[in-house]
Amino acid sequence: MKKRWKCSLCGQIFEGETPPVPCPVCGAGAEAFTLLEEEPAATKPSGRWKCTVCGQIFEGENPPVPCPVCGAGVEAFVPVAEDGTVAGASDRRFVLIGGGAAALSAAQEIRRRDRTARITMICGEGIIPYNRPGLSDFVAGEADFEALAVKPFGWYEENKIRLICDAQAVSVDPEKRCVRLSDGRGIPYDRLLLATGANAFCPVQGTEGAVPVRVLRRFADAMELVEAAGPGSRVLVVGGGILGVEAALGLHARGVTVEMVELGARLVGPQADDEGAARLRAALEQEGIRVQTGCSVAQVTPTGATLSSGEEIAADLVLVSAGIRSELTLARQLGLKIDRGIQVDAWMQTSDPDICAAGDCAEFDGRVAGLWNAALEMGTVAGATMCGAKGAAYRQPVPATALSMEHFTLFSAGRLSGEGLREVVRQEGERYRKLLFDGGRLVGLVAVGPFEGAAAAIAAIDRGAGEEETAALLG
Ligand SMILES: Cc1cc2nc3c(=O)[nH]c(=O)nc-3n(C[C@H](O)[C@H](O)[C@H](O)COP(=O)(O)OP(=O)(O)OC[C@H]3O[C@@H](n4cnc5c(N)ncnc54)[C@H](O)[C@@H]3O)c2cc1C
Known part of the structure; x- marks a missing residue:
């Protein structure tokens, strides 16, 4: 096979035993040329598949169906072609605070661009990055942690990505460029990413003697939920957004009796129209999940909850799914510009251009997207920016939702x-x-x-x- 050379100044690719010096396009000298190891993959399938609903990329001869992240079917997958980016090499230290989709996609992008840089991810949940949307499948008993892990443990070793899973980042010293961990260690950095995600918003107060109130955001929440809500128990799900519906279905699948209340006039807010939401409600009720809209929980009681309508609901546990709030503790300490999230530009730079932010902690164009595909995309853009390649600007991916039950499917986009x-x-x-x-x-x-x-x-x-x-x- 002919050797292929890329001029790093103009990007032109040439074939031949040696690079053409000076570059016929821009006149650059021999030092500007890098040997490309593979043919440009824009013309070659890469064995990688992108789910267009959630944005996740998978490797393999065929796409994994249904999508392990969002459950979309085979029709949602498109093959991914490589763009021919040539990896450089440096000894820069990249520190990514967070172990979610945004941090992982940033790590992948950094490694794609820099073969030797030192990449450290600080994963505050004590476990390797996992597929958060899959938590309801875990609750349903349809997936174990291994199935949820986005990459197997060995992948991080192979890609020389250091994972810190036994501590959290508690402060950052931007002068000394050092992240302080909860166990006292200091992790020096040259480039920093905040990918701290979000926390579940829980407007329902638990009280002493009342049934427990829980949220589903982290793996530990899912474990607790599985333990507390066994088959035969009764759970009231508060919040009929898509996450509430998925959690309700997960609990229902494990033999829990589920009721659901939603403050709005119908289910799944902006992710369906009236007709789609009405059909979803009918499908849930047919499954045996009772749904009430236009009401909320007034009080959690020892036997369940009292609704705003005055009705008493018997429940062993109340699960609240009422949206998210960006995790901003470190951003506040650093004095970064914040509104709902850490304000970032289209290259994921914060008000301190030396610090990037991505994912559910970041606010772009006045909005915190709160979506897996947006976190992946932001992470990729942030990774490129941190490598000094201020390339393609971030564009909010088209929001899409796929919900699949045995006899009912709902897909929406845009x-x-x-x-x-x-x-x-x-x-x-x-x-x-x-x-x-x-x-x-x-x-x-x-x-x-x-x-x-x-x-x-x-x-x-x-x-x-x-x-x-x-x-x-x-x-
Ligand atoms: C049950 C559920 C279902 C969902 N379903 C869908 C869906 O169907 N489609 C969709 O698009 N989206 C869905 N989402 C939303 C999606 O999961 C998030 O948008 C996405 O995970 C955000 O990724 P992130 O990396 O920004 O943040 P996160 O996934 O929240 O990751 C951030 C990580 O950083 C850690 N962290 C925070 N602070 C620190 C610190 N100081 N030190 C160390 N670590 C820290 C956190 O513990 C967390 O592990 C769902 C979410 C949930 C909870």
Whole structure:
């Protein structure tokens, strides 16, 4: 096979035994050339698959179906091509605070760009990075921790990524460029990422003598929930967003009697339209999960809870799923600009350009995305920025949701409400489709019932496809 050389100044790639010096494109000398080891993968399948619903990338000959992160089907997967980035080498020390999707994707991007840099991830939960959306499958008994781990333990060794799982970061000294850990160790850095994620927001107070109130955010929460809510027990789920629904289904699958209350007028807020939410509610009720909307918990009691409507609900445990709050302790200590999250620009730089932030702790364009695919994307952008390659700016991925029950599936993507949207609806029995257009461009879609167009729908929304090109999505 011919050798291939890349000029690092102009990016041009040449074939030949030796690099053409000076570079015929930009005139750079021999030192600008690097030998490419592989053909540019933009033209070659890489054995990597991206789930277009959650953004997770998997390696293997075939995509793992259903997606282990979000449960999407085979139609959501697209092959990933490498972009031909050439890895450099340095002895820089990258410290990533957090052990979630954002930190892991940043670590992967740094390693892709720098073969020898020292990468340390501080994973505050005491365990290696795992698939957080899969926690409801763990609760359901459908996945063990091994199945949840995003990468097996050996992968970190192979990629020379040091994991610190037995301590948390408690402070950062930006002058000395050192992170202090809860056990007193100091971890010096040249580049720092805050990927501290978020905590569950819990507006329901537990009181002494009342049944326990729990949240589901961390692996430890899932373990506690499994222990406290065995088959035959009764759980009241407070909050009918997609996470609440998934948790309710997970508990139901383990033989728990589940009731659900949602303050809003219907389930899953912006992730469905009225019709999709109504069909979801009917499907849950058919499974035996009673749902009440337009009410909340007034008080947790020794026998369950009293609702705002005055109704008493018998329960052994109350599980609250009411949104998230970014984890900002370190960002506050560092005096970074904060609103709902740590404010970042399109390259994930905070108000201190030497510090990047990504994922659920970060706020971009006035919003904390709170989504797995956004955390992955932000982490990748942050990794590139930290390597000094201020490349492609962050673009919020199209938000997408896939919910799958035995006899019911809901898929939604993009924007489902707003002024002046044109709606095109098709209904045939259990199949329901709605396409939403803004100025003739597709901006959102809801699909109830088997749907094979997930990847196509996300791509069409991303590029703002017109009505004619998207007609097939109604099928
Ligand atoms: C049950 C559940 C289901 C979900 N389902 C979906 C879904 O279907 N689709 C979707 O898009 N999203 C879903 N999400 C949201 C998604 O999981 C998050 O958006 C994503 O995990 C955010 O990744 P992150 O890396 O920013 O933060 P996190 O995953 O929160 O990771 C941050 C990590 O940093 C650690 N940390 C914090 N502070 C410190 C410190 N000082 N020192 C050391 N470590 C620290 C935390 O302990 C945590 O482990 C779900 C979330 C939950 C809880």
